[in-house]
Amino acid sequence: MRRVVVKDGAELVGFWERVGAYLLDAIILFVISLLLVSLISDLITYNVVVYLLPAAATITFWQIKSATPGKMAISAIIVDAKTGRKPSLGQYIGRYLGYILSGLPLGLGFFWVGWDKNKQGWHDKLAGTLVIKKARPSPTVPHT
Numbered sequence: 759m760r761r762v763v764v765k766d767g768a769e770l771v772g773f774w775e776r777v778g779a780y781l782l783d784a785i786i787l788f789v790i791s792l793l794l795v796s797l798i799s800d801l802i803t804y805n806v807v808v809y810l811l812p813a814a815a816t817i818t819f820w821q822i823k824s825a826t827p828g829k830m831a832i833s834a835i836i837v838d839a840k841t842g843r844k845p846s847l848g849q850y851i852g853r854y855l856g857y858i859l860s861g862l863p864l865g866l867g868f869f870w871v872g873w874d875k876n877k878q879g880w881h882d883k884l885a886g887t888l889v890i891k892k893a894r895p896s897p898t899v900p901h902t
Contacts, residue, residue, distance in 0.1 A: 770888060773871045773872035786827055821847060832891075
């Protein structure tokens with residue numbers, strides 16, 4: 759496994775770590791959706807829970823924490839590829855919509871993370887984002 763470091767010493771998150779984060783997110787969303795779906799009976803509410811809730815939850819987590827629970831578990835955050843700062847809401851929405859493009863050709867856009875020098879999936883390229891390891895504070899050495 760090749761470790762890739764970008765400016766300011768930030769390490770890019772690779773394919774398998776992102777798969778693990780995604781699986782954790784999928785399990786969390788599945789359990790919550792399953793609980794909510796069991797409580798509803800009409801088709802409109804069902805569609806909101808199944809389609810809109812995951813999108814809203816994901817984009818909200820990105821906006822507030824720059825990461826979903828799965829990414830937080832691996833100390834990863836999403837940043838703007840040009841500035842290294844927090845992406846805009848428009849970038850987050852574009853990134854989420856980019857999931858559709860990444861998934862259409864047999865998930866090729868997601869697998870792209872494993873081949874790309876910047877570890878970007880098509881959704882990252884579309885939104886201009888990177889997934890990096892969250893910077894850890896440097897240890898302080900007490901002065902004696």
